[in-house]
Amino acid sequence: MNPLEKLAEQMKSDWDRRVGHDYRFWMGEGHLDDTQMWRTGAEDFLAIADEVTGGTNSVALEIGCGVGRMMKAAAERFGRVIGIDVSRLAIDKARELIGPTAKLDLVVGSGVDLAPVESHSLDFVWSYGALACMPVPVIANYLVEIKRVLKPSGIARIQVYLGHEMLVHEHDTLHLRSFSPENFSHAASLAGFECSVWCERELGSDESVSLGLKNCVVQLVPSRSSSASSGAIAHALLPHGESRAAHEVNPVALEAWMALNYAEALADSGEALKAKQAVEYVVANCQTATIDTQDILSRVLTKATRALSDQVGAIPLASQSHERVYDENLVVLKERFPKVYAQVVAASEPHVDHSSVRETKDGPVLFVGSTCLDHAEKPQAAGDAWARRSLHEERMKDAQEVVVVGFGAGYHLQSVTEQCEKPVACCEPDVTVLQKALRLRDIRPILSKLAHLVVGEELFSWELPHGSELLVRPQSAILSPEYVERAKSFFYSKRGCSELRPRIAVLGPLHGGTLPTATYTYQALQRMGHRVRGIDVSGFNDGFMLLDKFVKNEARQGVMRGQYVDLVSQVLVETLSEKPVDILICMAQAPISAQALTELRNKGVITVLWFVEDYLRFTYWREMAKYYDFVFTIQKGDCIEKMKAAGAGEVHYLPTACDPFFHAPLDLSPEEKEKWGAPFSFVGAGYHNRVQAFASLANYPFKIWGSEWPSTKPFDRLVQDESRRVKPEEYIKIFNATDINLNLHSSSERDGVDPSGDFVNPRTFELAACGAFQLCDDRKLLPELFEVGEEIITFSSLEDMREKMEHYLAHPDERKAVSERARARVIRDHSYGRRMEQMLSMIYATKYETLRQRESGSPWSDMIRRAEGEPELQERCKRAMMRGDEPGLDGLIADIVTGKGKLTETEQKLLFMHHVKSQIVRMRSEESGLRK
């Protein structure tokens, strides 16, 4: 199957599925009844076919006619109208809705061409709300086809989105594509058309407006030139191509989101059954959705189940309980899972019980609200089928244990334990569900077979079995959506941490205070055993600084800097092509362009920005956030919301930290103490608030270290070493040699202590790690990082600062006690190692599958699998993979050293292969090179 045919298959299956669910929603502009659908269809047709003359002999064609929304109106103007659509279900529906008419031909097309239509046979071709959802190669092919089928005098009108280019996955059939007007026009001219914008239509969403999109109808008039290849046209449309990364922009997420919104609208309008169908559609088809749809889902479910519970005739559970069964089950539960037993017996009956029981021929089944936790009629057969299907999923192959989320009445668990040879565990979100199941039927055989059983919150402190794989019951996903989502995050972040070894690169800035942070981050990852590359571009800084020497105009300087960053970015793209990574962690101010980030994302690299700066002071994130899959910030609240609004994929709070291997207590010589020490010190740049605050400390034994301080009194005496920038290895000496380190967070606007200051600077953690005593200004986020008063002493005003300076100078024991507690705290909770664990868990929580696929798609994985019977070879493959070596022989022999002891047989064989390769390559090059 060629790539175009694959896309056609994808479109066909996607649209058949959607039409099968609800044709009006997915194809009829979301109208709730057909009359409305026909009316808007006619309106849209009039707009798109404005000024196009028809006539009895004229023939028109609609590409992507769906269920024929515009066909009726078109039939009134043209002699004959052809509607073509990839979905057979849509065409069948259109035939059913419109009925037999001689004027209309409704055709199921391939989805990528107009093969059933003769060349040069049409007067008018149009497409509305269809082309924009198609993958770019398909659009390109249609442009070629339109040119083919149009008469030389014909015209085409196509509705497209023009403006900002959208990053859409190449197999996505739902997200809207949009193109730059220049690119679209170029592509149309390559296809053999003169292209112009006929009219603009209203946009559907505010988001489109904010992205600068225009909903346009473009007119294509055939020119004399013939069409270029569809490949060339596709390239012209979107030069960088569409995303290939599996989960970059997830169409399933959009589908889930749309369907759930629809379900909510239905539930609001009292259409509970239809709402339930929509939810079921999501559960059945959108399991891989990664966006946060849970909020909507829970709202819909509350509304829909409330409406439905009145309609379903359920039998109250109480009357069905069998105390004997319950007791017998409890005996086994107590024996097998005493912890769960304790939870069950401790759990009280809910105040409002929405549960009920219904009898089936297989036994009783459990309902919560209107949701049956088993199959409402054939629980055993349905359980069997679910188990069979689930256990055959690809990911189950290598699983060492299966963890099923959702107990229900246990029918499906019975099936899973019977069909699966691996250990089976179960996690039930709600203890009362398990309680009911224990009363409902004899589940002792299931309890006996389960390897683990955990309930509720216990899951999150559970030591997950190694190599376990998760199976979520759809019913549980409906009833406990938030829990299931947390469980998945927990599960996949744990699995990711223990199983994944993605290749990570840490990109630092050209210069500045974040430079050491990049090093600490890289070193932490390295110590954790990750395959990590530190990309130090600080060597480019000299060139960057030189720009201002040559170019004096500020605007031009800006342009030059941009171009310089583009150059550095290109170097980055090249180096990452030579030695690819899976995750790129960019520190704030890392010199990387939007284009480079897009290119890397297209290659499947997960882009991460650790924005360790004040988002209010450094605002370049506004343009750049959208190129990152993850943005980690040192601030919360508005910062996170704004980053999200700027288009960042996921945004999480992740404060800075210390590197205990570097920031540590030092044994200083008396000379060093003399040079670097003082009763009071401050290290940092001379920001406005610090200048203002520290001027009042002129009479204190106080040393200031750092740049950008005034040279006027009293700073001429306070500031050390001519106000030069202090290196990290120097400031840890200052921290260590000083009795009281002042830590006043910077502010360019406020005087003294910034009352709205939130983030905590790296110095706070670094001072603590050095075992140094600090007085720190109040920060909103400090209390969740340190026990204020115990582990850190803060001041709220300059007066407070001076009082505490005097107090603690007089009480060295208190200082010592606080410093020791602070050091213990940061080593435990605030090291860069800890931060990297947190960062990676958050990445794994949603990108586990993507990363796993990349890892298992790596040639190393194939090699490791194949080398099963050759332990040493396998071990070498693993080692090379862990080192981040490129897959191949060079990686396998990289650490073989001759002359350092006996070579193993495997080593000799690998070296043999290596020498064979070089010899043959050399001979070939001799033969070709020296013949010349």
Place this chain on the structure above:
Amino acid sequence: MKKRYPTKNRVLLVNITRLGDMLQATPTIAGIKAENPGCHIAVLVEKQFEEVCHVIPNIDEIIGIDLGFVVRNLAREKDGINDAYEYVSKMVQELREKNFDYCLNMSSSAYTALLLSLIGIKRNGGWTADDEGYRVIETDWARLFATSVFHQNRQYNSLNLVDVFRASADVDMHPRNLLINVVPEAKEYAQSLINEAGFTNDGPLIAVQAGASQGKRQWSPSRFVKMIKILTEQHNARVVLTGAAKERSIIDPIVEGCQSANVISVAGRTSVPQLAAMLSLSDVLVTGDTGPMHISVAVGTPVVSMFLASALGFETGPYSEGNIVLQPVIGCGPCNPNKPCSKPECHDMITPELVAHLAMARVQGEVREISSDLADPRGVIVYRSRFDSYGFCELVPINGKSNDPFMRYRAAYRKLWLDDIGGFEVEGPRGGTSLKVLGEELHGLPEVRQCAEQGQCLMDSLSLYVRDKATTALQFKKINEEISELDRHIEELGLSHGPLGALTRMFIFSKENLQGSDPLDLASQMKGIYQDLERRCRKFAEYYASV
């Protein structure tokens, strides 16, 4: 001749990649067979040469290995490495199961050495590798092989590599030519090509191999045209241009340039056996240093061969009596085989007229002398091949006295090696002059010899240290440093005094091949190596003085 492993039972000969190499091994193969009647001889060759080996006499088993498979799979993504690895494992296992008791690997490549180390054959005549992956060359002759082909030393060697190879395998009883079977069907085919050619001349049939393995060894087509025109127009000759299909880009222009009914090309139309048959029907072959040259020698057809660019007649010249070798005299020749040449001036030193003359002269009979007017020995030395009294092939200049500055060194080395590692009784040196030679003519030699003596003293000290339990680590460290420094100095002397390169290189190879780990034994082996060096320095000076 001194022999290391006189008896051989199951022999593996590793000769993986080139047809010429295979043919050059034929005297050795025949010799092993003759000296060890009933022994089993297997050859390990690249799969594509398997076919060719069928025409080599005395081979009992041909083992083809598919190195291309290994390389292709290594280039393939995913689990190509596993396929290559499995193939190698299987190959090693199969070779082990064949229980060879002797192996002769004359390929200096690292991969054949590693392969042999993997197979684990105990007795070796050539290259192998030790447990730690280091190159091991057990025999002096094989070390001499490696020494002689070391680029700096090439000019000083006059022993044909066929003989060095043979001597590495302890072979005395050898044919004085290469061997190949000419099969009747091939001969019929070759004859039919000649019959169908439509020659109008009826003079000698002269084969011309115009193609060469490297561009810089390729005499230009226009020179070939001129040479062939002389043969066909002045000597009534018939000319057959031989070659492979890929050489037609060179051969076709020659045919077109000649515009003669008496010139045909069979390039691409003959298999190796058919080419052998065609050469057997020819009266002489005009060629460069090529595979067909060796085939011609093997079928008994004399050759007139041009050794251009990196080719050196002494090394790989035609191995039978009565062939003509043309070696240009030029400062840059023989050049490094691995470097291209954009201006091969050595080609100008051989004229078409000279080659045509030599070809016709050789057709008519043995050529033992030619006038220096025809070939000025300052530009090209014309040699005739023959065998010396020890059965080693040699080249004798026949166009008068040349000023070849290397001749005397070559002669001295030839005697040295035949005496010292061959155990032959070589015509004795004239005593008395050696000291003078040592000091004045062979610069650096006294110093090398002195180093060799010093080395022996150091080894005596080392042995004492080893025996003395009170020796401190510092003392060991110091003496080790002295030894390293001394060896480095010896190596540097060889590099700075070209004529001594072979002596010091042999020393280096010997040192690399120390075996075992017992310090006393190692010190004793090492002392022997310094003694070898000292003795060889002395003999070299004596032989140099005697020639």
